Amino acid sequence: MDVENRPSELVGMVTNLGREPLTDNEGRLHRYSVSPAGREDSTKFTEELITFIDRLADPVVERGHRVLGCGISVSGHVDQGVVRISYSAGWGGPKAEDAFPLEEQLVSLPFGVALDNDITSLALHQNISGRPRESYAVVAVLPEGVGGGLVIHGGTWRGSQGMAGEIGHITTRIGKRACHRCGKEGCVEAYATPYALLDQAKPLGITDLEELASRPSTEESIVKLFRSGGRALGQGLEPLINWVNPASIYIYLPPSLSMENRFLAGHAYREEVESEIQHSFSTGARTRLFYEVKSGAEMDALGVRAAASLVLGRLIDHVEKQQDPKSLLRRPN
Known part of the structure; x- marks a missing residue:
């Protein structure tokens, strides 16, 4: 699901077991706009979600195929099928009774449902796709948030309550700018996201991230925004490196935050990320960073x-x- 403030849009696709899109119509990316009622009421949203899933699955079943299950990813704190809190979707809260048991709400579907955090899902996908037995972190800078996931010795690590790897709300040393989602001052997300950069650029009359990042590096006020954003992300990575000590960190960034041209303002973002992690105790300089540049x-x-x-x-x-495991070594009778 792609969510913004409230769950406004569902995005889905039918894939095979290799997670490759089917070659027919169901293999394309489908989008569904959630109704105003669905955005405000979780029960109505669940009804619309079930309808959307049925629309994807029914044509496949009619052709004689079996649907093994439905995977759903959502931003925020997800713990064993329960959304504890999602600032983007407006679900959950600090109290246990505020949680939204979304996976449980979908039991009427004729197949199983697996629900998890969006970046934990990405870490699992990356792990299954060919990096067994490694230890690494996956971090993604999304339009309004920063998420993280961990793979430890080849296994996706969620922690005791599904929060492992989350760095978006770590407090930085940048300043006291309020996070527009959690309200705390100085969060990574208060500086490092496209939303935060554009919000600070409002006095300049610039509302497009690509335009902002493409301004010349001589415009110091704009360069300063990207430096602060990159430093904030780097300061979020520092405790991750110190506590978990991953061999590598895969960082998903939009193109405007990963510009190679040093004469453009956006170049400062990655430059500051790499500079900041050098402050990590001992191993920062030896932690490999791999950038995955992806459009929306x-x-x-x-x-x-x-x-x-x-x-x-x-x-x-x-x-x-x-x-x-021992049965693999036994001879058949």
Whole structure:
């Protein structure tokens, strides 16, 4: 799901077990605009979500295929199928009774549902897709938020309550600018996101991130915004490096925050990220950074494939729990 303030749009796709889009109409990216009532009422939203999933699955079932499950990813704190809090969607809150048990609400579907955080889903997808036994972090700078996921020794690590790897609301040393989502001062998200950059650029009359990033590096007031954004992200990565010590960090950025041209203002963002992590104790300079530059449309497509990985991940977990490893070495009777 792609959410903004309230769940305004659902994005979905039908894939095969390899998480590749089907070659027919169901394999394209489908979008559904949530009604005003669905944006405000979780029960109505669930009804619309079920309708959207049925629209995707029914044509596939009619052609004789079996739907193994539905993966759903959402931003925010997700713990065992329950949305504890999602600032983007407006669900949940600090109290236990505020939680939204979304996975449980979908039991009427004729197949299983796997729900998780969007960037944890991305980390799982990346893990299944070919980096076994490594330890690394995945961080994504999205339009309004910064998320993270962890893979430890080849396993996706969620922590005791599903919060492992989240860096968006770590407090930085940049200043006391309020985060527009959680309200705290100095969060990574208060400086590092496209929303934060454009919000600070309002006095300049610039409302497009690409335009802002493409201004010449001689415009110091604009360069300063990108430096602060990059420093904030770097300061969010510092404790991640110190506590988890990943071998690598994969950072998903929009093109405007990953500009190679040093004569443009946007170049300062990545430059500051790399400078800031040098302050990490001992290992910062040896932590490998890999940048994955994706447009909004590319992140949408990647996001639904990552959600599909949740289903595959559940299947793998089930097989591993049922399988006695020693039986692989026994001769058949």
